[in-house]
Amino acid sequence: MVEGILVDGLIFALMAMGVFITFRILDFPDLTVDGSFATGAAVVTMSITGGLGIFPGLLLAFLSGAAAGTVTAVIHNRLKVPNLLAGILTMTMLYSINIRVLGGRANVALLRVDTLISRVINLGGSVPREITLLLFMIIFTGSIKLLLDLFFHTDMGITLGAMGNNEQMVISQGVNPRTMKVLGVGLSNGLVALSGAMLAQYQGFADANLGVGIVVQGLAAVMLGEFLFRSNKIGMLTLQVIFGAILYKALMFFGRYYGYYINLTPSDLKLLTGLLVIASLVIAKSRKNKPVNSSKRGGGTNA
Amino acid sequence: MIKLENMTMVFNPGTVNENTAIRNLSMTVNKGDFITVIGSNGAGKTTLLNLISGSVFPTEGKIRIQEKDVSRTPEYQRASFIGRIFQDPTMGTAGKLSLEDNMNICYKKGFKGLKISLNAKRRKIFQQALEPLKMGLESRLKDNVGLLSGGQRQALTLLMTVLSHPELLLLDEHTAALDPRNAEIVLELTRQFISEYQLTAMMITHNMKHAIEMGNRLLMMDGGEIIFDVRGEEKQNLTVEKLVKKFHELRSKEFATDEDLLAR
Incomplete structure (x- = not known):
């Protein structure tokens, strides 16, 4: 049971890191995620069942997600549409595209075919499959996290970090903010699609509705993570997101498992997620009002 | 070095809010100039800087940087020539990033690649650069800029x-x-850096004393025009009284009282 939650959480953490990049680093609330998550699942499923192979399929899933993010950023950049609307547009269009990718069906199974997950389980031999999977996902998500940390230490990554904070500064330093938005939203959705691709293999099917409401879940995970500890180091921030994702999955698990005592059904979980986000916002707001903890201390014009 | 040719800037043209912020303005900034710009609110000082930096494009006229026409060049491309500091101290730095990250972004202008250039050597350079500020910032490289005053x-x-x-x-x-107190410190640093690095600079100020004391050239703006452009020895001999008198001479037809200089 614990292993299941952890594996679930680690797959989910990839998506949450994507949401973290757009919402927290770029300050670009991106709703493309709801579509690109399913895109990743659909692309990897069709790649595997179509015989393209697992790793090309994963790469293709990442790239298709990145492409979706790029579309959102370009709509926002070129047409001067608010970022929320740009994301909703892409998300809506992706719904049709995802069904196209799945060959006109809303649901395609990945059973009885070789996937990354089944290969890993076979690799484990006599080790219980949950343990093997857990170890694998720790390595997989961990490596992605480290790669991401590394990226945010590069000049480009640091500049991306400044984007959501102070776009004028980025412009003043001779960097095109549009390029940075494309990069950031693209990278974010690439991770989201990769997460979808892993989930499809884990649960054994891809579904066009897989991503509905997922952006709010990702946001909940990011916010839960932020309560754990405080830091301004990127390595710690991405770690927060992973912990937050696992915590979120655990909460939802208990919601499903014990919820029936208080008459909760699985369909109530989205309501719970929303309430969780609202509660996090309220707590974060009341924390910010305490002068000592405020990150804005000393800033502003009243020096 | 920088040439403005017959620049006009009209905001909201053809509407009731139509506003001509810059009126057929021509001027040249020579290399090594330190120009102070004064003028009442709405005189067009900030719009002039916006036009030069490229955050707005002129309605009419041309701007050249080193003979190259940059009238339609976006701000981020002009940024490799131009450094700009705003009134709001939060505009120039990213508060959620550490001091060293901020300095690293600004260390080299232009597109940022995938190199990791923030290393021990770079940190050393930053620390040495921070020392002359005498604010103790050299020991706070890892702190978020949002924590600074x-x-x-x-x-x-x-x-x-x-x-x-x-x-x-x-x-x-x-x-x-x-x-x-901080204004005085920052102003002193400005003076020091400009002479040390022999920078060409334009400084808007509301303080006539500063405008007279600093720089080698002074512009007085009104109604989107440069009404007074003085440099060298003539500028050295200016006083606040002379400047106010000059303003009245130049704009005597339009304005009757002292208040107009400050109120408009």
């Missing part, structure tokens, strides 16, 4: 801008939001 932040912005060696430094009332 407005004065520290503006001094840091100034330092970072200077370190990137801009051809032209634009200062838009960069001390106006600071308390008098």
Whole structure:
């Protein structure tokens, strides 16, 4: 049971890191995620069942997600549409595209075919499959996290970090903010699609509705993570997101498992997620009002 | 070095809110000039800097940087020539990033690649650069800039801008939001950096005394025009009284009282 939650959480953490990049680093609330998550699942499923192979399929899933993010950023950049609307547009269009990718069906199974997950389980031999999977996902998500940390230490990554904070500064330093938005939203959705691709293999099917409401879940995970500890180091921030994702999955698990005592059904979980986000916002707001903890201390014009 | 040719800037043309902020303005900024710009609110000082930096494009007229027409060049491309500091100390730095990250972004202008250039050597350079500020910032490289005071932040912005060696430094009332003591410190640093790095600079100020004391050239703006352009010895001999008198001479037909100079 614990292993299941952890594996679930680690797959989910990839998506949450994507949401973290757009919402927290770029300050670009991106709703493309709801579509690109399913895109990743659909692309990897069709790649595997179509015989393209697992790793090309994963790469293709990442790239298709990145492409979706790029579309959102370009709509926002070129047409001067608010970022929320740009994301909703892409998300809506992706719904049709995802069904196209799945060959006109809303649901395609990945059973009885070789996937990354089944290969890993076979690799484990006599080790219980949950343990093997857990170890694998720790390595997989961990490596992605480290790669991401590394990226945010590069000049480009640091500049991306400044984007959501102070776009004028980025412009003043001779960097095109549009390029940075494309990069950031693209990278974010690439991770989201990769997460979808892993989930499809884990649960054994891809579904066009897989991503509905997922952006709010990702946001909940990011916010839960932020309560754990405080830091301004990127390595710690991405770690927060992973912990937050696992915590979120655990909460939802208990919601499903014990919820029936208080008459909760699985369909109530989205309501719970929303309430969780609202509660996090309220707590974060009341924390910010305490002068000592405020990150804005000393800033502003009243020096 | 920088030439403005018959620049006109009209905001909201053809509407009731139509506003001509710059009226057929021509001027040349020579290399090594340190120009102070004064004028009442709405005179077009900030719009002039906006036009030069490229955050707005002129309705009519041309702007050239080193003979190259940049009238339609976006701001981020012109940024490799121009360093700009705003009145708001939070505009020049990213508060959620550490000091060293901020300095690293500004160290080299232009597109940022996938290199990791923030290393021990770079940190050393930053620490040495921070020392002359005498604010103790050299030991706070890992702190978020959001924790600094407005004065520290503006001094840091100034330092970072200077370190990137801009051809032209634009200062838009960069001390106006600071308390008098910090304003004095930042102003002194400005004076020091400009002479040390031999920068070409334009500084908007509301303080006539500063405008007279600093720089080698003074522009007085009104109604979107440069009404008085004085340099060299003639500028050295200016006093606040002479400047006010000059203003009245130049605008005697339009304005009757002293208040107009400040109120408009």
